[in-house]
Amino acid sequence: MRRFTFFLALVLTIGFIVVLERPDFVSSEPIPRMGHFLSPFTGFWKNATPDSYFPEKEVIDNQQLIAPVTVQTDTLDVPHVFAQNMDDAMFVQGYLTARDRLWQMDFSARATAGRLAELFGPDLIPYDTNQRRIGFTRSAQNAINEWSKNAAKMHFVERYCQGVNAYINQIPKGELPLEFKLMNYKPEQWTPLKVALLFKAMAKTLNYSHDDIEMTNLRTVLGQKAFDFLYPEFNPKQKTVVPDFGQWDSLKVRLAAKHPSWQGASSIDSTLTTALPFPKSNPGVGSNNWAVSGKKTKSGQPILCNDPHLSLTLPSIWYMLQIHTPDVNTMGVSLAGIPGITIGFNEDVAWGVTNVGQDVNDWYRITWTNKNHTRYLLDKEEIPVRIILDTILVKGQKPVLLETKLTNWGPIVYDQPNKPYSGMAMKWLSNEPSSTFELDAFFGLMKAKTYDDYVAAAQNFTHPAQNMIFASNQGDIAIRVQGNFPIKSPQQGRFIQDGSSTANDWHGFIPQDEIPQLKNPDRGFVFSANQNSTPPSYPYYYSGGFNDYRCRSIHNKLSSMSQITPKDMMQMQNDDYSYKAKDALPFMLAALDTSELQSGAFPLIEQLKNWDYHFRKDRLEPVLFTEWFKKLKERTWDEIAQLPDSIAVFYPEDWRTIALMSDTTHPYFDLAFTEEVEDFSDIATLSFGDMMESLAEKITSKDYFWKDYNRPSINHLARLPAFSKKNINMSGQRNTINAINGDFGPSWRMVVELTKPIKAYGLIPGGASGNPGSPYYDNMVDDWANGKYYELMFLKDLDMTAQEAFLKTEIFR
Amino acid sequence: MKHLLQLIIILGLGWFVQQHSPWWTMALVGAFAAFTFHKRRWTSFMIGLIGGGILWFIPAYLANLENNGLLAQKIGVLFGELSPNLLLLLTATIGGITTGLGAWTGSAGRYLMQKTKGNDTQPK
Numbered sequence: 041m042r043r044f045t046f047f048l049a050l051v052l053t054i055g056f057i058v059v060l061e062r063p064d065f066v067s068s069e070p071i072p073r074m075g076h077f078l079s080p081f082t083g084f085w086k087n088a089t090p091d092s093y094f095p096e097k098e099v100i101d102n103q104q105l106i107a108p109v110t111v112q113t114d115t116l117d118v119p120h121v122f123a124q125n126m127d128d129a130m131f132v133q134g135y136l137t138a139r140d141r142l143w144q145m146d147f148s149a150r151a152t153a154g155r156l157a158e159l160f161g162p163d164l165i166p167y168d169t170n171q172r173r174i175g176f177t178r179s180a181q182n183a184i185n186e187w188s189k190n191a192a193k194m195h196f197v198e199r200y201c202q203g204v205n206a207y208i209n210q211i212p213k214g215e216l217p218l219e220f221k222l223m224n225y226k227p228e229q230w231t232p233l234k235v236a237l238l239f240k241a242m243a244k245t246l247n248y249s250h251d252d253i254e255m256t257n258l259r260t261v262l263g264q265k266a267f268d269f270l271y272p273e274f275n276p277k278q279k280t281v282v283p284d285f286g287q288w289d290s291l292k293v294r295l296a297a298k299h300p301s302w303q304g305a306s307s308i309d310s311t312l313t314t315a316l317p318f319p320k321s322n323p324g325v326g327s328n329n330w331a332v333s334g335k336k337t338k339s340g341q342p343i344l345c346n347d348p349h350l351s352l353t354l355p356s357i358w359y360m361l362q363i364h365t366p367d368v369n370t371m372g373v374s375l376a377g378i379p380g381i382t383i384g385f386n387e388d389v390a391w392g393v394t395n396v397g398q399d400v401n402d403w404y405r406i407t408w409t410n411k412n413h414t415r416y417l418l419d420k421e422e423i424p425v426r427i428i429l430d431t432i433l434v435k436g437q438k439p440v441l442l443e444t445k446l447t448n449w450g451p452i453v454y455d456q457p458n459k460p461y462s463g464m465a466m467k468w469l470s471n472e473p474s475s476t477f478e479l480d481a482f483f484g485l486m487k488a489k490t491y492d493d494y495v496a497a498a499q500n501f502t503h504p505a506q507n508m509i510f511a512s513n514q515g516d517i518a519i520r521v522q523g524n525f526p527i528k529s530p531q532q533g534r535f536i537q538d539g540s541s542t543a544n545d546w547h548g549f550i551p552q553d554e555i556p557q558l559k560n561p562d563r564g565f566v567f568s569a570n571q572n573s574t575p576p577s578y579p580y581y582y583s584g585g586f587n588d589y590r591c592r593s594i595h596n597k598l599s600s601m602s603q604i605t606p607k608d609m610m611q612m613q614n615d616d617y618s619y620k621a622k623d624a625l626p627f628m629l630a631a632l633d634t635s636e637l638q639s640g641a642f643p644l645i646e647q648l649k650n651w652d653y654h655f656r657k658d659r660l661e662p663v664l665f666t667e668w669f670k671k672l673k674e675r676t677w678d679e680i681a682q683l684p685d686s687i688a689v690f691y692p693e694d695w696r697t698i699a700l701m702s703d704t705t706h707p708y709f710d711l712a713f714t715e716e717v718e719d720f721s722d723i724a725t726l727s728f729g730d731m732m733e734s735l736a737e738k739i740t741s742k743d744y745f746w747k748d749y750n751r752p753s754i755n756h757l758a759r760l761p762a763f764s765k766k767n768i769n770m771s772g773q774r775n776t777i778n779a780i781n782g783d784f785g786p787s788w789r790m791v792v793e794l795t796k797p798i799k800a801y802g803l804i805p806g807g808a809s810g811n812p813g814s815p816y817y818d819n820m821v822d823d824w825a826n827g828k829y830y831e832l833m834f835l836k837d838l839d840m841t842a843q844e845a846f847l848k849t850e851i852f853r
Numbered sequence: 854m855k856h857l858l859q860l861i862i863i864l865g866l867g868w869f870v871q872q873h874s875p876w877w878t879m880a881l882v883g884a885f886a887a888f889t890f891h892k893r894r895w896t897s898f899m900i901g902l903i904g905g906g907i908l909w910f911i912p913a914y915l916a917n918l919e920n921n922g923l924l925a926q927k928i929g930v931l932f933g934e935l936s937p938n939l940l941l942l943l944t945a946t947i948g949g950i951t952t953g954l955g956a957w958t959g960s961a962g963r964y965l966m967q968k969t970k971g972n973d974t975q976p977k
Contacts, residue, residue, distance in 0.1 A: 046962055049958035053955055057880060057951065075877060075951065078944045078948075079944075079947075080913040081872065085912065088916040088919070088923065089924075091921050091923065213872070762928070763931075815920075
């Protein structure tokens with residue numbers, strides 16, 4: 041009996057522990073080890089950061105530093121790093137970023153490399169497969185090979201990694217970031233390869249987009265004439281980044297004489313391509329930046345502003361910090377996991393970036409010459425593909441072996457016959473070997489003092505192309521459409537191309553002194569908002585996706601402003617006026633046939649007539665307009681909507697739809713499925729009815745507004761709702777300067793006045809800490825939503841006297 | 854009195870051991886205390902339950918207090934709308950049961966040894 045009792049007790053004890061310790065015995069879901077997770081010695085309670093207590097002064101030893109480094113953390117929880125040399129500064133940047141953002145860094149690098157199935161199981165195999173077929177690890181390794189040629193700067197990357205690892209290797213017991221405990225895995229060592237992976241991930245966010253299939257389908261279905269009419273490449277209402285003031289005249293002549301072959305059309309595939317839905321980049325990715333010269337400001341010194349619009353996440357993509365050495369004093373935001381400052385300022389200059397929408401991702405149809413698709417035709421020769429073997433580890437399952445075929449153009453990303461782009465090769469600029477040390481652009485900008493320094497630094501930045509804006513306290517303002525741009529024949533890369541001829545390849549890259557650029561224009565400002573880089577008169581051809589409206593808001597506002605103060609600029613970054621609504625709504629209202637509408641429509645029409653085109657959070661009009669315009673497009677483009685689902689297409693751009701509205705009897709307004717002949721008036725009226733039907737009781741509820749339709753939110757990186765901020769109360773829309781679009785929007789707002797000393801303001805929609813248990817996880821979100829700013833504490837020097845201005849002071853030695 | 858001493862041993866030894874070793878070593882702490890003090894199995898289990906519960910509750914309670922319940926509230930939502938107080942209770946329960954089960958095993962082990970040594974008296 042006693043023996044039985046003992047063994048019963050033993051078995052129960054061990055059983056209890058095992059159930060809590062090895063959840064993988066019970067479930068394949070990545071659930072936490074509950075005993076470990078709830079223990080106040082190891083679990084989540086350890087991540088509950090005290091919200092008032094911080095050590096006054098702390099010494100952190102054994103840091104492999106050349107000289108001691110002091111870090112003062114201000115009341116926003118933003119660190120200010122005071123080092124004796126950049127080498128040490130990079131080390132400490134790595135250490136601090138890891139302490140605040142380790143899970144985010146680790147997760148992002150694994151995701152980019154296509155290594156999520158090993159953590160979360162077989163559901164992630166398709167995701168991993170796609171990442172590996174594109175070849176992120178391969179191209180990150182290629183980047184490292186190029187970077188390593190610049191040993192001095194590569195050393196900064198290595199020091200940053202050493203700093204990250206110094207933190208990882210001495211994480212105090214129980215203080216592993218919460219998400220590791222929740223999902224039950226451990227961080228890996230940080231390496232230059234991971235830095236490069238995150239850089240490539242950023243490139244994918246910014247320049248991966250491609251419409252080759254849709255464009256090819258549309259042109260084939262509609263015919264060239266209708267296609268050209270509906271899908272023109274340039275919206276004349278746009279205000280381009282760089283206008284044509286005759287600066288390209290000689291270049292045009294030179295190019296026409298030297299390379300007549302570029303002027304000819306390339307061989308374009310016109311086979312209909314079946315396509316199932318597959319993920320595309322979100323059009324919410326975009327940004328604004330502008331710089332005004334001293335003659336337009338109250339202080340007489342330039343002001344530079346930047347707000348990059350990205351997927352809004354917690355932890356924030358950006359990590360704010362100041363880096364101070366005897367030679368360099370700079371502040372701004374870095375990408376968590378990448379050394380240096382990406383957007384920011386120093387004592388003399390400021391810089392910022394927005395994305396360039398030029399298409400640098402082209403697809404080539406491969407002519408296979410054997411059944412196994414291992415040989416293909418290139419310039420009349422049979423060429424074997426290179427086969428890359430890869431192993432995807434899968435949690436709870438056998439590893440999956442993956443074969444990727446590499447052609448002369450690039451990888452075959454999809455091989456299943458029912459997938460879009462099946463059997464086609466992808467040539468994506470950011471997958472090509474690097475030609476520069478891209479990060480050196482930022483190392484250069486961090487210490488730039490003049491316009492010439494900026495130009496020299498910027499030229500290292502080859503991809504993802506950015507409108508790189510600049511201002512200095514010497515009074516210069518400038519912008520460069522900065523990147524490597526493939527030289528293309530007209531229309532090249534817009535459609536799927538024949539991959540059997542190298543004549544369809546890019547014709548080199550546009551020389552850096554011929555990329556669009558602008559310095560100190562008479563109008564007194566430079567700006568960009570993801571619009572076209574240039575008017576069509578620019579001698580090099582490019583296509584892509586560009587925003588039509590924010591550029592007009594910014595251009596028109598800055599043109600009329602004078603005596604500008606930083607406060608004016610902050611207001612402008614939060615502006616919610618829509619040129620799209622202004623362009624479209626008067627036509628739509630004028631066309632309404634009120635005799636055809638039910639009585640409930642009349643108050644709505646009155647409301648819309650009185651609307652000032654501002655997308656305010658607490659107004660119904662933006663909802664009415666947005667939904668009405670959406671329905672109107674569906675009615676107008678019924679010819680396109682009724683194409684079989686197997687043919688991927690999209691509607692003409694909104695500006696094209698609006699331009700058609702003045703031609704009220706255009707045949708495109710006739711509905712294909714009716715006997716009668718409809719005109720724009722019929723379409724406007726019918727779609728108004730559609731809008732009322734789809735919004736239904738929301739219209740009459742009196743408590744449904746733009747914010748409820750747009751639903752601004754900031755999601756946790758692993759989409760855990762408990763760690764996310766949902767339904768934030770704020771104004772704006774993706775075509776207004778304050779480009780709030782669901783979970784996309786301004787991921788950093790910065791206003792810098794280049795006075796002496798410099799004055800800077802900014803904030804991120806999150807906080808410094810990546811720990812959901814820290815009060816500094818999302819402390820800036822409310823002020824960000826309300827359009828408030830913080831004056832950034834840009835310290836001239838280490839300040840050991842005003843301790844109350846800091847949360848803590850730490851000495852690394 | 855010996856009950857109290859056994860409880861103090863669990864708290865003191867547990868505190869020390871938990872700083873450096875996995876959470877489940879609470880079972881060993883409970884077993885050690887019960888084996889040493891040689892009490893009824895049920896009594897040992899209860900002392901373990903209370904000792905382990907207190908040892909896990911207090912640091913969790915303090916962490917929660919200093920954090921203003923910020924994280925506990927989020928974790929509660931994550932686990933299906935548990936309140937921070939319920940999470941604290943759950944924490945104490947797991948600490949307690951682990952220690953209690955260990956204590957029960959320890960106590961039962963002591964009985965077993967006594968039997969094999971031929972000494973079969975009931976402990977007080």
